[in-house]
Amino acid sequence: MKDKVGILTSNFYDPSGERLIYGGAERYGYQLTKLLLDLDYEVEWWQVGSGWEQELMDGVMVKSIPVTKSPYETMPDLNYAFLERAADIDYAIYFITFLAYPQVKEKSISLSHGIYWDYPTFDNLINGQQGREEWLRRLKIALTGPEKIVSVDTAFIQWVKATWTGLDHKFNYIPNFVDLEKFNPQNRREVLKEKPIRIIYPRRLTTVRGINETIRVAEVMTSENKDLEFHIVGRGHKDGTEKELMKWASKHERIYYYWQSPERMAQLYKQMDIALIPTKAAEGTSLSCLEAMASGCVVISSHVGGLSDLIFNEYNGLLVKPTAKNLIEAISSLLADPKQARLLSQRGIEVAKTFSMKQWRKNWEAILKEVFN
Amino acid sequence: MKKNKLVAMMPVYNEADRYLEQTLEQLTRWVDEIVILDDASTDETANICQQYPKVHLFKNETRLFNQDETIVRSKLWELAVQRNPDWLLAIDADEIFSDRIIDEVGYYINQETYQAISFRLFDFWKSEEFYRVDGAWNPWHRPGSVFLARYHPEWDASWPDNVIHTGRWPLEYRNLKQIYHSDIRIKHFGWANAEDHHQKFLFYSQKDLEQYGKVQPHTKSVMALPNKVKLEEWFERKRSLKDGELVNER
Numbered sequence: 001m002k003d004k005v006g007i008l009t010s011n012f013y014d015p016s017g018e019r020l021i022y023g024g025a026e027r028y029g030y031q032l033t034k035l036l037l038d039l040d041y042e043v044e045w046w047q048v049g050s051g052w053e054q055e056l057m058d059g060v061m062v063k064s065i066p067v068t069k070s071p072y073e074t075m076p077d078l079n080y081a082f083l084e085r086a087a088d089i090d091y092a093i094y095f096i097t098f099l100a101y102p103q104v105k106e107k108s109i110s111l112s113h114g115i116y117w118d119y120p121t122f123d124n125l126i127n128g129q130q131g132r133e134e135w136l137r138r139l140k141i142a143l144t145g146p147e148k149i150v151s152v153d154t155a156f157i158q159w160v161k162a163t164w165t166g167l168d169h170k171f172n173y174i175p176n177f178v179d180l181e182k183f184n185p186q187n188r189r190e191v192l193k194e195k196p197i198r199i200i201y202p203r204r205l206t207t208v209r210g211i212n213e214t215i216r217v218a219e220v221m222t223s224e225n226k227d228l229e230f231h232i233v234g235r236g237h238k239d240g241t242e243k244e245l246m247k248w249a250s251k252h253e254r255i256y257y258y259w260q261s262p263e264r265m266a267q268l269y270k271q272m273d274i275a276l277i278p279t280k281a282a283e284g285t286s287l288s289c290l291e292a293m294a295s296g297c298v299v300i301s302s303h304v305g306g307l308s309d310l311i312f313n314e315y316n317g318l319l320v321k322p323t324a325k326n327l328i329e330a331i332s333s334l335l336a337d338p339k340q341a342r343l344l345s346q347r348g349i350e351v352a353k354t355f356s357m358k359q360w361r362k363n364w365e366a367i368l369k370e371v372f373n
Numbered sequence: 374m375k376k377n378k379l380v381a382m383m384p385v386y387n388e389a390d391r392y393l394e395q396t397l398e399q400l401t402r403w404v405d406e407i408v409i410l411d412d413a414s415t416d417e418t419a420n421i422c423q424q425y426p427k428v429h430l431f432k433n434e435t436r437l438f439n440q441d442e443t444i445v446r447s448k449l450w451e452l453a454v455q456r457n458p459d460w461l462l463a464i465d466a467d468e469i470f471s472d473r474i475i476d477e478v479g480y481y482i483n484q485e486t487y488q489a490i491s492f493r494l495f496d497f498w499k500s501e502e503f504y505r506v507d508g509a510w511n512p513w514h515r516p517g518s519v520f521l522a523r524y525h526p527e528w529d530a531s532w533p534d535n536v537i538h539t540g541r542w543p544l545e546y547r548n549l550k551q552i553y554h555s556d557i558r559i560k561h562f563g564w565a566n567a568e569d570h571h572q573k574f575l576f577y578s579q580k581d582l583e584q585y586g587k588v589q590p591h592t593k594s595v596m597a598l599p600n601k602v603k604l605e606e607w608f609e610r611k612r613s614l615k616d617g618e619l620v621n622e623r
Binding site: 018020054055056198231239240242243246247249250256257258259261263264268271 | 480484486487513514516548550551552553556608609610611613614618619
């Protein structure tokens, strides 16, 4: 009989169970499931929902638990129900760090997708300063339980190490992956050679991803430079945001807003010159950043979360504090020196190779062997 | 690479003075075949359909939709799947996709990841410029509707036991797991003519009574007072992709 791995997450599907969410974390979940199946494990997902069950892929079920509360940014009811109800699993993976609070299966690994509390309104979620102590207590318990914690970036590891030094040994750094078979520079346009010059923002429309700064940059730069085209490509968390962006883009001749499936993004990047990843908070090692880089776009990013694990300023891209002014300056510096831009693009392609899916699978395989044996 | 076949299925009834020509004109540019079931029209509908070479026209001798929508939908389905489609498009004669579909449909029907594609439908209200956005009419807040789905010959094609609002897809197609929500918009002109409203309201009220025992809130909202109806003006968007390549058509 195969060993069974249970993976606990909050939302793989939306809580109604009707729609599959298809963001970066879910793409990670898919790849992790595929790897576990290849290693001959049986896999089962658990998440929030009314009790429905869905088949994610052949033989892989997603089961749901009716839970609504998330006090102090944890989900103890979900954690407890998983512990009790997924009784037949041999091993557990806690797909989000805080889901490992308060108790874990004996053989378990948890996953950190990066620091997620580095924005001003996070305090509101944990009842302000007075709730911070309780939130920290719970976070520490969540980190203490699992045998190992896989972190997608070094920023999270450094923060924990500086806060609770004794937890350092728990961590394995496995940065995110890029599928080089799909995302590569083959048949791409030469950077900054053809007009219009195309700049892409391949992210969700959220404040922490820097959408507001990008809007400002797009307006200013397209009005000053007739050769520039901006492509904002990604969905909003709210339908109303998508409407506003569509309306806004329709009023600007050289600004586009749309979204494409992850499969289609590879082809799109080949037709772009510069990629903006102006994250302000809550970032790990962004899949979009890796994919844009692997495809040969010159990446302009920020030093937030795990992005500085991917980009070395003026070596394989530019790292700036993500204000509209800084982003405009960074784009202008690339436009003024296409030769340097091409060098950054070339090095980006090289650096991206170290984040290959192959390497990511190898890293995960090693830790699974260590903990699940 | 194999190119999948897309067959559109469309029920029609007395569409000659409405949007049929516009719909067929555009559909012809992006689907392989159009299977039409004419529900005993008494106007020029059939003649218009026959002007389009991609159309396969079938006709009911007597009108069935006003008795039992499921009979019409299931018959249309049977006729459409006889054309050996890989993908099916379920569309009405007063629904028109934005032209971006012409650029992007090739990707949708030849990809392997998703079983169906959903879209936002905009209900034009008493005009062809303004769509309705109050309550359940709001296209931005309601989930997208599946218009395109991969055909599975091995699936059971049974239908719900409804006389109205039966849906466009057999039951098996209503719980698909991998649906891609497209940002391409669809204009629906079924409510664009104010003169139709009262008659439509009476028809749907009667059907609601037969099926649910009372008139549904959405049906009631057809006759909502003008101050309760919120409208938004349609805005055009640019086309940027053609077969995955960016184009600069403005």
